[in-house]
Amino acid sequence: MAPKQDNPHRLKAKVFYALSDPVRLEILEFIREGEKCVCEIVPHLNLIQPVVSRHLKILKDNGLVAHRKDGTKRLYSVTDDRIYKIIDDISPELASALTKKILEQMVC
Numbered sequence: 361m362a363p364k365q366d367n368p369h370r371l372k373a374k375v376f377y378a379l380s381d382p383v384r385l386e387i388l389e390f391i392r393e394g395e396k397c398v399c400e401i402v403p404h405l406n407l408i409q410p411v412v413s414r415h416l417k418i419l420k421d422n423g424l425v426a427h428r429k430d431g432t433k434r435l436y437s438v439t440d441d442r443i444y445k446i447i448d449d450i451s452p453e454l455a456s457a458l459t460k461k462i463l464e465q466m467v468c
Contacts, residue, residue: 379447383411387415394437395435395437398416425437
């Protein structure tokens with residue numbers, strides 16, 4: 361049996377966990393065009409800095425973002441732009457179809 365860290369299902373679950381929060385998705389969208397300082401991310405999200413830092417830590421711990429120091433600032437960026445393919449594949453059409461299936465199951 362492969363070690364836990366080599367299990368592809370565990371890796372996928374970690375990525376989907378990191379993507380499972382609307383705040384983290386908003387952070388990823390905000391840094392899509394390039395690295396941003398926490399001092400830019402906080403007002404964009406209208407959240408307090410500790411909350412933003414917690415979400416950034418989850419994204420970083422799961423390999424989706426990296427940071428670098430620039431003086432006293434921490435600048436965050438996406439580690440691999442291919443993550444946006446996953447995000448973008450959840451199109452409005454797919455979301456609508458899934459919502460419809462959920463509602464059908466509730467009726468039955």
